[in-house]
Amino acid sequence: MTESTNQTQPPTTTKPLTIGVFDSGFGGLTVLRALLPLIPNAHYIYLGDTARLPYGSKSRETIARYAVSSAKFLHEQGADLLVIACNTATALALEDIQQALPIPVIGVVQPGAHAALAASTQPTPDAPHHVLVLATAATVQSHAYTHALNALGLEACEKACPLLVPLVEEGWTNHPVTDDVLKIYLTEALASAPATQTLLLGCTHYPLIEPAIHRTLASINHPLTIIDSAAATARATAALVTEHFPNPATIDHPTTTFYATDSIEKFQRLGSNFLGQPVTEVNLVDLGG
Template sequence: MSIGIFDSGIGGLTVFREISKEFPQADIYYLGDTARVPYGNKSKETVIRYSVEAANYLRSFGINALIIACNTASSYALDLLRANLDIPVIGVVEPGVETALKYTKNRKVGVIGTSATIRSNSYKSLLKKSGISVYQKACPLFVPLVEEGIVEGEIAELIVREYLDGLVEKGIDTLILGCTHYPLLKETIKKLYPHLKIVDSSQAITDFLHRENLYFEGTGKRKIYITDESENFERFKNMLVGNNIPLEKIELSRLCTL
């Protein structure tokens, strides 16, 4: 059995890595839409179209489950994909919220993400159903920071503080990393705010798959596709999941069917 994973670019590789560890026998196909990254500054309609195209491409491999490893796509396209696909479709929002509810003691939770994710209020809506006080912050510089490999040191710390000091002052005890790029800044965030419980969506998804009793047997095949050449993507792929997993560029026209 096989799993399809898609994201707008690098960030979803954190999800790919964790699922590969937890389900070593599964066949896993990853699509990074590097030609159209980021999704976070696109309209809802555009994000839905990109998501449907990515899902249709991965379906061509006969996948048994689809994981939307993109918070923006999860916020806007999850319901539509679930309604139109006959396989389990898992986003990053629900698992992240479940983990945050388990972590928080004072019921004050911070959410950071792209502008589109924060604007969608996807995390906030679910958290508020459980009576949680939610404080949100869009962090648009985090994605280019990660894409450039600046995940620690003085520059990274300055930008993290610029975005997060205000949230921490609200008294949050738990922080949801509402973008799959953000786990690459997790160590810097931990260093600056050691008291925070941090929700990493890549780990939350694997926990969710186990709780849903979704298990996958296959040959352990791994394949990664991108829609445009990207030195940063290849560098991070090698760092996160190794250089023995094949990377193939596909023409964007193979996705653009809508």
């Protein structure tokens, strides 16, 4: 599975570029946060499918159905390009989404893998570069990052960290409990992969605890280069925009419309933390079962 864009190339338009960003919940807002300064002359539509999360506990067929319906909704709202800011949907449904839409689609796995390659020493068959991937259980079970990294000549060790997402959503991004949990996860992972040189954040919640990860690595005396897949995805999206939309109309500043399928108040509260600015208006949308 690759994350190459669809073959259909949209025509250059004089209207402002509209970028759709999709996640099963809130984590994709870290991708949007990284996109806003990189592509300021755009309108953004963000959809959090909060009524049907967590995706990770569902079958591949169900995840694909949910993700395709969400992607189609964003296309119907005018998205010219779609960013799948969800690791589970990228890992298990990217090809389904690409086949369902006539616009460019990009996920989060390949940009993260390529960023890890760019940060690595030149890998060789005799001396491959080792990358530790922290992710949710569903993403680890898909082995999407292992496949992507191996294809680039990198060795991967994936570590499922199921406690980190609820800790982030609880707001405990700078809390001793989070530090303790990170120390356990990282110590276990590095014991099985001591040659690791790079740490890839394979969940879009994890950029919020990057300072805690740095502290933990320092405490166990194992510094690593940290790759934020959300930031890598934003850079890859900016390159995609340059390729497909060379002359979009300009606007004074980026604008954003937010949609959620449930829990508007929670989306506003948590979303503001993830986005780094107030999320004041969220539209409720029903995408069915």
